[in-house]
Amino acid sequence: MTALLEATDLGVDFPIRSDTPFAAPQRLRAVDGVSVCVGRGEIVGVVGESGSGKTTLGRAILRLVEPTRGAVRFDGVDLAGLSPRAMLPIRRRMQAVFQDPAGSLNPVMTVGAAIAEPFAIHGIGNRRDRPGRVAALLERVGLSADTAAKLPYALSGGQRQRVGIARALAVSPDLIVADEAVSALDVSVQAQIVNLLGDLRAELGLAMLFIAHDLAVVDHLCDRVIVLYLGRVMEAGRTDAVFSAPRHPYTRALLAAAPQIDPALRRVPVVLAGELPSPVSPPSGCVFRTRCPHAIADCSEAVPPLVGDANHAAACIRQAEIG
């Protein structure tokens, strides 16, 4: 059986304008050699700090930015080079939910009109059955039907995010790319939205690429996870395997740095020196080596491949010794 979404060796470069006229053009490698698979009904987490390339990866998969290298296959169809017209039926099947629900809703469009817009774009149903469809979607995401007449400013942050999810669901997609979809929400409301996403997967068989920096939410919601650093995959595998027995020094540092309420769960902190290097001139070999407490001379020689199996793999040449 083919996976619903299969991104292979994906790379995205952004050209950078140089300060001096005759200098060679520079390229920023936002994403480099990333492969990720999402099966039907599966939730795959993408974690990493700012600058890790997680948002660009999501946008490249949705073809909101054009990948520089690699391939994206959706339900067996290679998306590269598809015309906008040929993309349209595929866009219906993959939808996006963004972090800031206030910024992704048109402030002068009622909630009902925003949710009904995809019906017109994709020619679903007719004008008369739209109010009924909108009401059903609002109910599905836990909002009352009279919300349809409201404007976004009249809603709370949690309600706006529910509208964003309802709009993504309007076209009955198979995959949702959720980019920091719960990050801007208050804790008590965040839990409601996490529950809603879990319910949608269970009831509609929805698959998700869940991009987040909050490790606890990813641990809770995702079946599998990939850990990105400076545009590359450091570790990938089943969430329980990666989070309970991390193999890559970066994953370990990330988990150890996350504050814990339960004193029993606190780990010995791994203090990472410094901050993320510039993606314009990433370190040679392993991109994490400049901050890694285990780095040796060999780490600068070649880009370490992901070693392991589908359940758990890490891109570290010393993973066996430091374990």
Place this chain on the structure above:
Amino acid sequence: MTPLLDIRGLTLDFVDDDGTAWRALHGFDLAIEAGETLALVGESGSGKSVTGLAIMGLLDRRRARIGGAIHFEGRAGNLLDLPSAEIARMRGRDVAMIFQEPMTSLNPVMTVARQIAEPLRRHQHLKGAVLRDAVIAALTEVGIPDPARRAAAFAHELSGGMRQRVLIAIALACNPQLLIADEPTTALDVTVQAQILDLLQSLQARRGMAMLFISHSLAVVAAIADRVAVMYGGSIVETAPAAVLFASPRHPYTRGLLSSLPGGQRGQRLRAIPGSVVDPRRRPPGCVFGPRCGHVDAACTTGAVPMAAVAVNHASRCLHWAAL
């Protein structure tokens, strides 16, 4: 022993353009002992940031009417009655503040050195080589590598973590007794957040400084606080030593917040608090958490709920705390 900072019955009313007023803080007491870290934790709109600004005297007096009393260091006078010139003399010298977004708190057209020198010049009247040495020492103390070179940098040349270190250096330049830190690590990545929390704790231990740490994150608060005050809808609803609060919370809101955090069984539903965060302009009568609470009854909705003593140093604004 008198506490370092003693807040009594603090109220805050904001006046809108049309002259109508609405209450953002609903009268609470809060005390900070010398050298301790008190965390103020709450969701958006709970009033935690305006509490910090009220202490610093940074609210516009034409728009914000503050009531109650704030005493600092056992001095006779109420800070709220002091003339603004007197408050300005205290800011940066006795009490200093750092904020969430260091980029907007730093002056973009002034070098790091000039911004650190400002409080030293103003309060300690340092000049020349002594001032320059004090600036370099301040940068060194907050762990900035190559401080002599960084002193000449502008904010845009620094990373987020470095900017926050500079902000801490400015705040601590004159050795204040109290640091108010408003979400100081929220804009930072988790590995950098760990570095900054570590830095704040070691500076505090070295100087014996007290800290009011304002945060929305229970996990960060658990890592840094001695005592915690939980805010909701402009009131403090529970205060307790950190270990006690997280082990045996006695307010339904605190309990709800803790149980809605992920971290239990993977794939199970989280126990979310129903409804949305209270709009401070539409506060319900009686208990502010009543409409979202599973323990609410008629008594909860009739009048303002007072703080009840649960144990020494532990208080809850809930009529039913004993039954929880």
